[in-house]
Amino acid sequence: MITSTDILRKLDFFTEPGLKEELAQHGQVASFNKGDVIVRDGQYVKFLPIVLKGAIRVFQQSEDREILLYYVRADETCTMSLAAAYFNNKSTSHGVVTEPTDVLIFPAGMIEQWQLKYPSWNRYMMQMFRTRYDQLINSFQGVAFENIDTRVMDYLKNAARKANNQSVTLSHQQLADELGTTRVVVSRILKDYEHQNKIRLFRGRIELLS
Amino acid sequence: MITSTDILRKLDFFTEPGLKEELAQHGQVASFNKGDVIVRDGQYVKFLPIVLKGAIRVFQQSEDREILLYYVRADETCTMSLAAAYFNNKSTSHGVVTEPTDVLIFPAGMIEQWQLKYPSWNRYMMQMFRTRYDQLINSFQGVAFENIDTRVMDYLKNAARKANNQSVTLSHQQLADELGTTRVVVSRILKDYEHQNKIRLFRGRIELLS
DNA sequence: TCAGAACGGTATCAAAAGATACACAAGCAA
DNA sequence: TTGCTTGTGTATCTTTTGATACCGTTCTGA
Numbered sequence: 001m002i003t004s005t006d007i008l009r010k011l012d013f014f015t016e017p018g019l020k021e022e023l024a025q026h027g028q029v030a031s032f033n034k035g036d037v038i039v040r041d042g043q044y045v046k047f048l049p050i051v052l053k054g055a056i057r058v059f060q061q062s063e064d065r066e067i068l069l070y071y072v073r074a075d076e077t078c079t080m081s082l083a084a085a086y087f088n089n090k091s092t093s094h095g096v097v098t099e100p101t102d103v104l105i106f107p108a109g110m111i112e113q114w115q116l117k118y119p120s121w122n123r124y125m126m127q128m129f130r131t132r133y134d135q136l137i138n139s140f141q142g143v144a145f146e147n148i149d150t151r152v153m154d155y156l157k158n159a160a161r162k163a164n165n166q167s168v169t170l171s172h173q174q175l176a177d178e179l180g181t182t183r184v185v186v187s188r189i190l191k192d193y194e195h196q197n198k199i200r201l202f203r204g205r206i207e208l209l210s
Numbered sequence: 211m212i213t214s215t216d217i218l219r220k221l222d223f224f225t226e227p228g229l230k231e232e233l234a235q236h237g238q239v240a241s242f243n244k245g246d247v248i249v250r251d252g253q254y255v256k257f258l259p260i261v262l263k264g265a266i267r268v269f270q271q272s273e274d275r276e277i278l279l280y281y282v283r284a285d286e287t288c289t290m291s292l293a294a295a296y297f298n299n300k301s302t303s304h305g306v307v308t309e310p311t312d313v314l315i316f317p318a319g320m321i322e323q324w325q326l327k328y329p330s331w332n333r334y335m336m337q338m339f340r341t342r343y344d345q346l347i348n349s350f351q352g353v354a355f356e357n358i359d360t361r362v363m364d365y366l367k368n369a370a371r372k373a374n375n376q377s378v379t380l381s382h383q384q385l386a387d388e389l390g391t392t393r394v395v396v397s398r399i400l401k402d403y404e405h406q407n408k409i410r411l412f413r414g415r416i417e418l419l420s
Numbered sequence: 421t422c423a424g425a426a427c428g429g430t431a432t433c434a435a436a437a438g439a440t441a442c443a444c445a446a447g448c449a450a
Numbered sequence: 451t452t453g454c455t456t457g458t459g460t461a462t463c464t465t466t467t468g469a470t471a472c473c474g475t476t477c478t479g480a
Contacts, residue, residue, distance in 0.1 A: 067351060080343075083343070086336050115325055116332075129289075134302075140350050140353065143353055180354055
């Protein structure tokens with residue numbers, strides 16, 4: 001079980017003691033399992049989450065297509081929720097937990113109060129907005145200018161680097177979803193890469209060579 | 211000539227008298243002409259601009275391609291500059307004036323101070339971040355899921371609506387740049403639309419019918 | 421152990437969009 | 451006027467990607 005002491009130790013980029021106290025006081029820890037839906041399109045956002053452990057996949061959906069915005073990982077918050085909560089708007093995206101996840105949630109109203117009191121809170125928000133925006137630009141650049149084979153390889157290398165492991169556990173379908181294309185296309189490209197000895201394919205797993 | 215009184219009257223979503231005073235005190239009005247470069251990739255951002263009149267085109271460039279992020283128009287600020295200024299980073303994008311433009315600029319350092327003093331300043335920043343992010347998602351959706359012919363028509367309708375005019379002054383090349391494609395493709399599509407009696411083409415001008 | 425789901429391989433076809441090339445017209449400056 | 455630049459029309463060809471269909475394999479739960 002996570003205690004408030006843990007929280008204070010963990011979120012140490014919040015430097016003001018007062019802010020830490022408020023985080024512990026107004027915040028509540030909630031745990032979720034893979035598949036749990038944290039935010040839904042059309043729902044009002046009353047609480048802002050900061051992920052302590054795990055990951056939330058945030059995406060938008062329109063008919064059959066979906067567009068991946070970002071993952072919220074440890075120490076991060078969801079800027080879509082932040083904006084929606086701040087303006088008391090409905091969410092325009094979905095947030096789904098992809099692995100066992102602990103989240104610190106607190107009432108939307110705190111956001112505005114903390115802005116006026118705690119510089120490190122402002123830094124945090126600015127940092128989050130900037131990171132998300134950069135990420136989105138990156139994805140955009142990818143979709144606009146790179147061929148899918150390149151994007152597949154970029155994704156794999158990135159995933160391998162993050163996991164610190166040459167082996168990426170992922171099905172072709174999942175990979176297709178991440179890149180906004182179809183399974184057949186991904187399978188085709190992966191097979192090519194395998195023939196070029198750049199990767200090796202297993203069921204549900206892709207291994208990077210070199 | 212724009213006076214400080216003008217500024218106070220214009221930016222009336224800044225509700226605190228103190229903030230208005232500071233805007234007038236620390237801010238300077240600068241005028242630019244079409245083609246002037248306000249921000250350059252790689253440059254440090256020491257001043258934050260708020261556009262009073264006109265428009266700045268903000269985009270990123272990589273080799274031959276460019277990606278349009280947004281236009282900064284009256285009452286708006288450039289979130290890329292805002293983030294860069296706040297963190298004392300170099301800019302990663304270009305800002306070019308596309309029509310005669312007046313800008314209120316003030317030192318980057320004010321941003322953090324105002325966050326702690328003026329709620330309406332915080333609202334303003336949040337609003338800008340949200341708007342830019344939504345716009346980028348929209349463009350992304352377009353590029354990812356719409357065919358170019360649809361995007362061309364969307365762009366034209368949008369431009370016509372904004373200008374409150376069925377006639378859009380724009381060359382095929384410019385339109386191609388906005389959409390991140392090539393002139394030939396745009397010409398082809400426009401010709402099709404003309405044959406379908408949806409538009410009429412002139413040199414440097416496109417007229418929407420219906 | 422058996423059925424069904426999830427996973428992956430592959431072939432065929434079609435559509436979308438980029439690349440290239442060339443022609444001509446309109447506008448502009450010397 | 452002449453020559454240069456900008457804008458536009460159009461044809462041809464190729465590449466990339468998506469759509470569809472069908473197959474076998476592996477895994478999992480009843």
